[in-house]
Amino acid sequence: MRFVDPCPVVCPGCGKESRYPPRELVALSSICHHCSTSLESVGREMRAGLSSWSAHLAKMNMAVELERVFGIEASDADLEQIKVPVDFVRFIRNRAGVAASSKDVDSEVLAALTRTRQTTANISDLKVAFEALFPVAEHP
Numbered sequence: 001m002r003f004v005d006p007c008p009v010v011c012p013g014c015g016k017e018s019r020y021p022p023r024e025l026v027a028l029s030s031i032c033h034h035c036s037t038s039l040e041s042v043g044r045e046m047r048a049g050l051s052s053w054s055a056h057l058a059k060m061n062m063a064v065e066l067e068r069v070f071g072i073e074a075s076d077a078d079l080e081q082i083k084v085p086v087d088f089v090r091f092i093r094n095r096a097g098v099a100a101s102s103k104d105v106d107s108e109v110l111a112a113l114t115r116t117r118q119t120t121a122n123i124s125d126l127k128v129a130f131e132a133l134f135p136v137a138e139h140p
C-alpha cells in the first residue's frame with residue numbers, strides 16, 4: 001500500500017486542503033500549512049490503514065500456504081472471520097474433519113505463520129491479532 005506523494009489532506013482545524021509528504025503525516029509530524037493545526041489525527045488514520053493492509057497481506061499469504069498443505073480454500077468471507085492465526089486452525093479443522101489431527105493443524109498453521117513473518121513464532125502467537133503480529137514501522 002502506497003499513499004499519493006504528496007498526499008492531499010483537508011485540515012481538521014480550518015478545512016483547507018493542502019498537500020503533505022505521506023512520510024511526515026505517518027510520522028505524525030505534519031502541521032497544517034494554513035493554520036498550524038497538528039495533522040496527527042490524519043496520520044493516525046493512515047497508520048491504521050497501513051496496519052490493516054499489512055495484516056491483510058499476511059493473512060492472504062498464510063491462506064495460500066495452508067491451502068497448499070490442506071487443499072482447503074478460504075473465501076474472502078472466510079478470511080473476514082479470521083482475526084488471529086488460531087482461527088485458521090478452527091477453520092481447517094471444521095473443513096478437514098477427522099482427516100487432520102489437531103496437532104498437525106496447529107503445527108502447520110504455526111509453520112505458515114513463521115514463514116510469513118520470516119521470524120520465529122511460538123504457539124502463543126496463534127492467539128495474537130494479525131495487526132499486532134505484523135506491525136507497520138512508524139516511519140515507512
Ligand SMILES: [Zn+2]
Pocket residue numbers: 011012013014015016032033034035036037
Ligand atoms: Zn488548518
